[in-house]
Amino acid sequence: MVYVILVYDIDESxxxxxxxxxxxxxIWVQRSVFEGEIxxxxxxxxxxxxxxxxxxxxxxxFYITPTKKNFKRKTMGKSKEEGRNIL
Amino acid sequence: MVYVILVYDIDESxxxxxxxxxxxxxIWVQRSVFEGEIxxxxxxxxxxxxxxxxxxxxxxxFYITPTKKNFKRKTMGKSKEEGRNIL
Numbered sequence: 001m002v003y004v005i006l007v008y009d010i011d012e013s014x015x016x017x018x019x020x021x022x023x024x025x026x027i028w029v030q031r032s033v034f035e036g037e038i039x040x041x042x043x044x045x046x047x048x049x050x051x052x053x054x055x056x057x058x059x060x061x062f063y064i065t066p067t068k069k070n071f072k073r074k075t076m077g078k079s080k081e082e083g084r085n086i087l
Numbered sequence: 088m089v090y091v092i093l094v095y096d097i098d099e100s101x102x103x104x105x106x107x108x109x110x111x112x113x114i115w116v117q118r119s120v121f122e123g124e125i126x127x128x129x130x131x132x133x134x135x136x137x138x139x140x141x142x143x144x145x146x147x148x149f150y151i152t153p154t155k156k157n158f159k160r161k162t163m164g165k166s167k168e169e170g171r172n173i174l
Contacts, residue, residue: 005150007094009118030146031096032119050163059117060163063092063150071152076137077145 003070004043005063006034014053018060021049029080037068090157091130092150093121101140105147108136116167124155 006026010018019028025046026034038046043064050060065071093113097105106115112133113121125133130151137147152158 005092007117007120009120030094030148033094033096033148047161047163054164056165058164059166061117061120061166062161062163064159064161065152065157070157071150074134074149074151076134076147076149077141078143079146079148 001037001039002043003065003068004034004036004038007061007063008032009059010054011058014055014058017053018050018058021046021053088124088126089130090152090155091121091123091125092158094148094150095119096146097141098145101142101145104140105137105145108133108140 004026006022008015008018008022009032015032022028022034025038025042026036029035043062047062054060091113093109095102095105095109096119109115109121112125112129113123116122130149134149141147
């Protein structure tokens with residue numbers, strides 16, 4: 001099990017499909033940002049699904065850490081999940 | 088000194104100014120994502136500058152960790168700084 005922060009920059013024509021895939025595995029915390037605990041197996045599945053969909057001009061970045069205790073998160077302005085504190 | 092990943096979702100009317108501020112302190116790695124080592128003092132300055140600019144409907148999230156060694160980064164598709172590997 002690892003903790004992942006996923007950020008993407010996807011062409012308009014594909015972003016809805018990428019969003020749908022990411023929501024199956026992670027929590028949507030900002031317009032193009034997802035977070036959450038995920039098994040190594042599911043992380044591979046997620047990357048494979050995205051790999052079949054995205055094109056070279058798209059970008060998906062994964063920040064992978066063993067535990068969410070390795071970082072603090074601070075939000076300025078609105079946060080996507082009002083009232084639901086991830087950390 | 089800490090390592091920060093900054094992600095933002097800003098209204099079109101303010102995003103250029105936010106980008107300009109973030110680039111003074113961190114490295115631009117994806118459309119709305121910045122990363123880099125930063126002193127605690129500069130992190131406070133960055134947050135204060137952003138705080139004076141953003142509105143409630145904007146969102147800036149900071150993932151703050153003592154060292155970038157806590158993260159592995161994987162990029163699918165294009166990365167902003169071709170050839171320059173941050174992690």
